[in-house]
Amino acid sequence: MKTPLYRLLLFFFCLALVSISSTVKAQTDYTVTGLVTDAQTGEPIPFASVALVGRRSGTLTDEKGRYTLKVKILSDSLAVSSMGYKALRQAIDPERTTQALDFKLAPAGNALQEVTVKAGENPAWRVLRQVRKNRSINDRKRLAAYEYDSYVKTDIALSHVTERMRKNPLIKRINEAMSKQDSIVDDEGHRLLPLLASESVSRYYFRTAPERKREDIRKTRIKGVAVDDAGLSSQLLGGTNLVSQNFYDNYIPILGKDFASPIGDNWRNWYEFFLADTTQIGDHICYEIQFDPKRQEDLAFIGKAWIDTTSFALCQIEARIGKGANLNYVRALTIEQELESTIDSLAGSTATAGWLPVSIKLSASLTGVGKQSLGLRAQVSLRNTNITVNRPRPVGFYEQPIEPSDTVATPNDAYWHAIYRTAAGSDSLGKEDLKTRQIIEKLRAVPAVKMAEAVGQVAVTGYYKLGGFDLGPYPYLFAVNSVEGLRTRIGFRTNEQFSRNWILRGYVAYGTLDKEFKYGGEIDYLFSRQHWTVAGVRIANDLERLGLTPELIGGNRIFYALSRFGRYRGGYQSYQKEAFFKTEPVKGILLTAMVGSRTFNPLFPFHFRQNPELGDLSPLQSDINDAYWSIEARLARKEKYLMDGNERITLGTKRAPVLTIRYTRGLKSLGSDFNYQRITLRAQQSLRLGALGRMTYLLSAGFTPDVMPAPMLFPHIGNPTPLLTTNTFNRMQFYEFVSDRFVAVHIQHRFEGLLFNRIPGIRKLNWRLIANVDALWGSLSKENQAVSSAKPLPNGTRPIFFGALDGNKPYVEVGYGIDNIFKLIRIQAIHRLDYLDDGPNGIPFNSFALKASATISF
Structure with a gap:
């Protein structure tokens, strides 16, 4: 398949064939301290949860409400939550090594629904039974139709680039072209080498009966190594192509495998549950339920789910793949979703309908063959806004499933600034994102990288692009058999640079034993x-x-x-x-x-x-x-x-x-x-x-x-x-x-x-x-x-x-x-x-x- 993602993965796997050793750690440590108190009484709040937003780093306050958080890398905000209080977030400066941040939490006024626990029964089971009972009300599949605007940000980078790997000729030439200031690290302190950074804005449409989908790609910005086609990239990286998991389903498909959902029909057979706490997620008071696989080797998740105490709808979930799961090349994979109830557009402004995800984050860390292999980190953030439900469009509207705009890749800074103020929200570009794009620009100028791009393109697509012509495919280039002897063949096809309607294909082959020329040719016209x-x-x-x-x-x-x-x-x-x-x-x-x-x-x-x-x-x-x-x-x-x-x-x-x-x-x-x-x-x-x-x-x-x-x-x-x-x-x-x-x-x-x-x-x-x-x-x-x-x-x-x-x-x-x-x-x-x-x-x-x-x- 000729896609930017496949070209990128091939580039990664080619590098991963090189055996490497010890990991380079960043030396910078960040420290955040502060006090968490009751906003009304001023009393300290002990054992409150303090965590970096978007990271898996956190701590608890002590008996006096104080906390100290030491990490290798910061995010852009810190979140604090405690039972009986509204959760609160505050922005932090990811560049400062030390800073203090105090929180004043407001009491939550909502009354929790009564929970009846049977003797000897796990209290989380009762909540999960209600989740399945109310699925027909809360699941997005109940909606006749829905549509929304999507902002998607995707970042892919090489990780675990060790000292031995840096001696590789390609990496060595890259390092020679990069300055010491060009450095980004991940949560574990590993240095990253950015390969791709993209943003995409689209309008997504879905209709239930008959089931139809459509996505209009409105704008895309892509900076990447081995990526040269914004139109195709926008279809692959935009909208819901990469992050469309519905946890109400019994199984969640990921990388060709089916993972059991923690809120699916068979939740008791797959998971152990613990009802940990109640907390406020947005305007909802939620049960916090922790889940772990009964058997570590099963295709199941580890994580937490937050269930609304009134509607028993899934409000938020954080699920990661366990280390025991039988997945190749995957060191870690985490899915985070935030969902909100929607307003029925047909029934009036106060009638609620199913819940739709408004924020999705997916992070994955891949590795090659062997424990010491080069790694790849991918992060996808999606935010949905301007949601409209139960207003199905005519069936013919959905006939074109993905429709890129004619100006999808046309630069427009004013457009993107408006998107950051409205659709993107907290997922807008930060300092790290801007630095990533600067590094990619420098990488693309390195001659060794250009050569790797060309080799990767031929290896994945089978063709070498030369203006309006693609030469290949390479699997047919040579053959040796009893009739032709050594058979050599050269072929070509035209691409959209040659014409968006006329398509030409052809080849010539010759055998050294039969001394015969063979040939083939094709002319097509694409009407629609x-x-x-x-x-x-x-x-x-x-x-x-x-x-x-x-x-x-x-x-x-x-x-x-x-x-x-x-x-x-x-x-x-x-x-x-x-x-x-x-x-x-x-x-x-x-x-x-x-x-x-x-x-x-x-x-x-x-x-x-x-x-x-x-x-x-x-x-x-x-x-x-x-x-x-x-x-x-x-x-x-x-x-x-x-x-x-x-x-x-x-x-x-x-x-x-x-x-x-x-x-x-x-x-x-x-x-x-x-x-x-x-x-x-x-x-x-x-x-x-x-x-x-x-x-x-x-x-x-x-x-x-x-x-x-x-x-x-x-x-x-x-x-x-x-x-x-x-x-x-x-x-x-x-x-x-x-x-x-x-x-x-x-x-x-x-x-x-x-x-x-x-x-x-x-x-x-x-x-x-x-x-x-x-x-x-x-x-x-x-x-x-x-x-x-x-x-x-x-x-x-x-x-x-x-x-x-x-x-x-x-x-x-x-x-x-x-x-x-x-x-x-x-x-x-x-x-x-x-x-x-x-x-x-x-x-x-x-x-x-x-x-x-x-x-x-x-």
Whole structure:
């Protein structure tokens, strides 16, 4: 995916490969002292809570109401709270090393609701039962619609840059370009090297029935290393893309994992609770409930929740991920939310509705492989204002999910000063933010950083940007196989700098063994981004592999690139021409129409009977001409997109299925050797199973009623290589089976830490159990079997034999393995359960194989 965040993460991981040692600590200590008293009586308030706002540093007052707080770094304000008093905040100077600050707390006049505690019952349970009982009243999902303005501030920086790391050539050159005054430290005193600082203002819209979302990005300011696209960055970093957790849900998705909510339906199974205190949050008197996971290895939070004593609504929550949770590269992650009740716009000014978050803070600290690795700190602050609820707009208004303004990146200092006075509030830029932006400006001028940016861009996107053209992709640059020898390829595509409507793509390849040039080209015209309407023509003359075209393997480009290496079994020369038109008339439904032709000239021994009813007397033919038209419908409900210039990037559908159905009609009148019909179906989905983990499935099916040679039917995708590839049959040979009707299902289940986290010896390794089942039902009619011929070719070579499945006996593979070895490697055992006696040359198949793959995942 071509996004600034991915470029930034790649830049981080490249640096993290360097082994480093001891951490550099800042030497500055800050001290804040003061007295906390009753505003009416002047009496000292003992044991009041004193804490830095936005930090996890705090203390308590002593018996005389005095406090002393010593920290490595300050925030911009200090908050004091105590039972029976209104909480109070005061600004402090983060630059002063010593300062005194006194607080006078006003008594809270609200009367607490009576709490009845049963003998032997945790008093927090009664509050949590009321939270779930009143969910239908307080949860934002009860609202017919809502909209609000959002101000988002995002900061990303390298952390834990140690003395040994500073000897790295890249870091050394950066340090040489930076002055000693260019220094920022985090809460723990680690020096930071800023990489990105952004601000974004948007208007967010949500409608419940039917569920629709839209976000208008109004203004963005971005300073960053490896970031050069404000339009895309504003979509990725603005609004609710990064911070949209709803704790009323049973599970909170974070980094691809599902964390149990402390106020979800199963709160008693996941957490231990302690009713600690009552305090005032804004205008609400709240119960303070502390929560901890029952089992430290579970995907659960540690933190506090503040529940309104009258409505039992969630007013505020601070939740952080425990150290025992099985997450890669995450040292710490904290979510803080403040929520407020809304006024029903339809029922009048006094009627209250559901609660919406008005302030969200997310902070994360990531690290590379190994305890001494370089770190990355990310902080996101979001503030929502001008909230309107229960005024749904017409469905058509939401059709464009994210709409950047034409002036989204145009400088306008007056606009931002107005935002700081209104929407941003306490999250406005401070002294540290301004210093961060100054450091980034200096970093971008360092030649070594510019080189790292260029390398990172190529590694992540696969392309090197050169003005209006992108050169690549690099996975296809080289290949070595038995047909072409050394294959070299160079390709390009145009970007929005070339044209916002015309899109050109092309490549040229050459093989040193076959001494043949191959080529491909495409011209598209983008009519509408809102309804994603595109028309185009393409042509390609290249070497392909039976059953491994991009269409058949579902867009798995890496597998397609790797398939060009080694022994090139099933290779054929193909000359293809296509014209297409696609459009999305309704959000989530993409329609495609296509007309085209292609040739099949096999490089392996193959022929078929032109008149199968004549048996061995039939004339034989090897090459095939195919001409066709097709229509396709793709349904992807709730799919999210980002616009990257002329490319549309999908962010997935979360748990909704993606369905695709295609009908193809081949016609002799268009130049085809055959009249035929073909229909294919594809469905895939990821299912969240709570504590049991996550399951994904891919279901595909196809049917053609006509009589044709095997390459025109459905060659099933095998993978005899030692590399594990999902959504293929990993113990099946290439083109081992061909069907004219089939149903295939690939099921993969990730248990996460469900089992391994409970085994003491393995728990420390953070391994994860994974299992899969792959099954295929297919058959080949007698008429299609009769098309094949075993008659030797003119040179005496026996032709390739295509096997057929028994319609009453499915092909089945099962697998199980260990994921997350060294946070990268997956090893899986694969068992082939049937069709073991039909191997080549009569040799039975080996039913077992051990395969490996490497992935980066949290």
